[in-house]
Amino acid sequence: MKEIELKYGCNPNQKPSRIYMEDGSELPVTVLNGRPGYINFLDAFNGWQLVKELKAATGLPAATSFKHVSPAGAAVGLPLTETLAKIYWVDDLGELSPLACAYARARGADRMSSFGDFIALSDVCDADTARLIKREVSDGVIAPGYTEEALEMLKAKKKGAYNVIQIEESYVPAPVEKKQVYGITFEQGRNELDIDGDLLSNIVTQNKEIPESALIDMKIALITLKYTQSNSVCFVKDGQAIGIGAGQQSRVHCTRLAGSKADNWFLRQSPRVLGLQFADGLGRADRDNAIDNYIGEDYMDVLADGAWERIFKVKPQVFTREEKRAWLDQMQDVTLGSDAFFPFADNIERAHKSGVKYIAQPGGSVRDDLVIECCDKYNMAMAFTGIRLFHH
Numbered sequence: 541m542k543e544i545e546l547k548y549g550c551n552p553n554q555k556p557s558r559i560y561m562e563d564g565s566e567l568p569v570t571v572l573n574g575r576p577g578y579i580n581f582l583d584a585f586n587g588w589q590l591v592k593e594l595k596a597a598t599g600l601p602a603a604t605s606f607k608h609v610s611p612a613g614a615a616v617g618l619p620l621t622e623t624l625a626k627i628y629w630v631d632d633l634g635e636l637s638p639l640a641c642a643y644a645r646a647r648g649a650d651r652m653s654s655f656g657d658f659i660a661l662s663d664v665c666d667a668d669t670a671r672l673i674k675r676e677v678s679d680g681v682i683a684p685g686y687t688e689e690a691l692e693m694l695k696a697k698k699k700g701a702y703n704v705i706q707i708e709e710s711y712v713p714a715p716v717e718k719k720q721v722y723g724i725t726f727e728q729g730r731n732e733l734d735i736d737g738d739l740l741s742n743i744v745t746q747n748k749e750i751p752e753s754a755l756i757d758m759k760i761a762l763i764t765l766k767y768t769q770s771n772s773v774c775f776v777k778d779g780q781a782i783g784i785g786a787g788q789q790s791r792v793h794c795t796r797l798a799g800s801k802a803d804n805w806f807l808r809q810s811p812r813v814l815g816l817q818f819a820d821g822l823g824r825a826d827r828d829n830a831i832d833n834y835i836g837e838d839y840m841d842v843l844a845d846g847a848w849e850r851i852f853k854v855k856p857q858v859f860t861r862e863e864k865r866a867w868l869d870q871m872q873d874v875t876l877g878s879d880a881f882f883p884f885a886d887n888i889e890r891a892h893k894s895g896v897k898y899i900a901q902p903g904g905s906v907r908d909d910l911v912i913e914c915c916d917k918y919n920m921a922m923a924f925t926g927i928r929l930f931h932h
Contacts, residue, residue: 541567547720549578554567561826562718568711569682573695574703576680580658582609584682584705587660590614590767592709595662597735597759600779602662603669604640604764605654610772610787611755612653614764615645615780616756624648627808628671629824639830640668645780649677650801651828658682658703665690673697677825684709733927734764740900740923744912747921753778754875754898761877762900762929768879768928773887775802775894776875783894791880799894803868807835807897810859817853826851835859870894879929881905886913892918902928 544567557578561567567574569584576584583606594602594616616636625631628648638643639661647654659673661683670690673681674752680703684685692828694704715890733739740758743750764774768786769857773794775783783802785794807813808831816834818827830851833842835893839858842848848855876891888911891899903924906910915922 541570543567544571544576546578547575547579554578555611555689564772568708570689570706572686572704572706572853574604574680574698574701575703575704579609582746583607583658584660584680584707586767587611587658587708590763591662593735593763593766594760598756598779601639601642603639603646604660605643605646605649606655607657610769611646611764611767611781611784612657613646613649613781613784615642615649616760616761617642618645620644623809623814626814629827630881632723633668633672635670635903636672637666639663639666640672643669643672647672649780649782649805650784651824651870652832653801655825655828662759665694667693670694675824679703679707682707731766731929731931733766733929735759735766739925739927742903742924743921744903744908744924745920745922746913747916747919750898750921750923754873757875758877758898758900758923761875762925765877765879765929765931767931770879772932773798774877775799775891775896776877779801779874782874791878791883792886792890793829794878795876795890799890802874802894804832804835806868806871807859807864810864812856812859812863812867816856819849819853820850822851827837835864868894873897877901879931881908881928882911883907885910887911888914888918888920892920896920899923900925902926 546557548555549557559581587604587606590604591602598616604614605612618643628644630644632666635872656677658679659681664685665683666687667689670693674693674697682705689884718725761774761776764781765772771791771794772780772786773785775798782805783798785798788794808867830842842851872895874895875898876896881902881904883905897920
């Protein structure tokens with residue numbers, strides 16, 4: 541197929557809309573089910589690049605959950621702990637395949653942001669992954685292939701309207717890319733930067749010990765940032781992004797946003813949250829919303845008389861600020877990546893509150909010495925990559 545006509549562009553009033561190859565060649569994708577839209581394809585193509593690079597960098601199956609052309613989560617296929625399986629609502633599915641684990645992690649990091657996501661998978665979608673996808677609210681998926689059983693399950697989703705896209709794994713885009721803004725054509729070389737160990741070799745802090753697991757997390761952070769709308773900051777732990785701050789004008793606001801998401805991810809693993817007794821029949825999305833309120837500043841929205849009865853079997857105690865801080869103080873060995881340099885040490889101070897131990901950032905600020913000094917204060921190890929990763 542040389543072009544796909546779309547219902548409309550970013551918004552219903554933006555017509556006509558289509559995707560096609562400018563050189564007249566065949567598109568490298570096939571729509572196996574549904575009718576993907578303009579934003580669906582933007583998410584699909586950005587997400588596919590991300591997971592393809594994650595697998596190349598780590599050797600592990602990878603998945604990402606995209607919303608509005610930025611990842612809400614990204615992960616590689618490491619096994620789930622009992623606690624993670626529970627907070628990701630997959631503890632009833634038994635042992636999952638590595639690819640399904642990757643998507644459970646990508647979807648589970650920030651479940652509220654992932655609601656209605658577009659999924660990208662690095663490997664052929666198997667039945668375990670399709671079974672997980674089928675029961676979540678999602679717009680579609682892109683992968684290099686699907687098993688017969690997986691495709692049958694996905695085609696039945698959304699009353700047969702679920703978007704399923706297959707991409708040619710061997711497709712290589714042209715080295716120069718173009719786009720138009722206000723009728724004016726922009727052209728640039730594709731960002732083909734290889735995120736490898738050499739990029740992480742310039743460790744500028746007193747602490748120069750970065751274990752292999754943290755180097756993998758650094759690669760995950762930087763590859764995720766490569767496809768996240770700038771400014772962007774990414775917190776990673778144990779093979780998955782746990783907090784992504786995207787599209788903020790101020791870098792410290794990126795760090796605060798990503799840090800708050802990472803904190804929520806860890807708070808969801810606390811005994812207080814794991815012990816919540818939800819009302820029978822309450823769906824996963826409603827449970828996610830309730831947890832987000834419960835661990836946040838608006839906890840009375842779910843604990844007030846007349847409200848909690850609809851959500852919980854037993855009224856929970858307030859999760860106090862002091863209790864939350866005590867739990868968060870146990871979060872350790874988190875990795876932080878930034879798509880551009882930190883201009884002030886306030887980013888490091890905020891990162892420290894979320895257990896950050898390892899940092900990868902370009903460097904090059906006139907205040908690099910103060911940022912390094914702040915890292916040394918907390919015995920963090922920081923690598924200067926020398927490479928900016930802006931994405932717009």
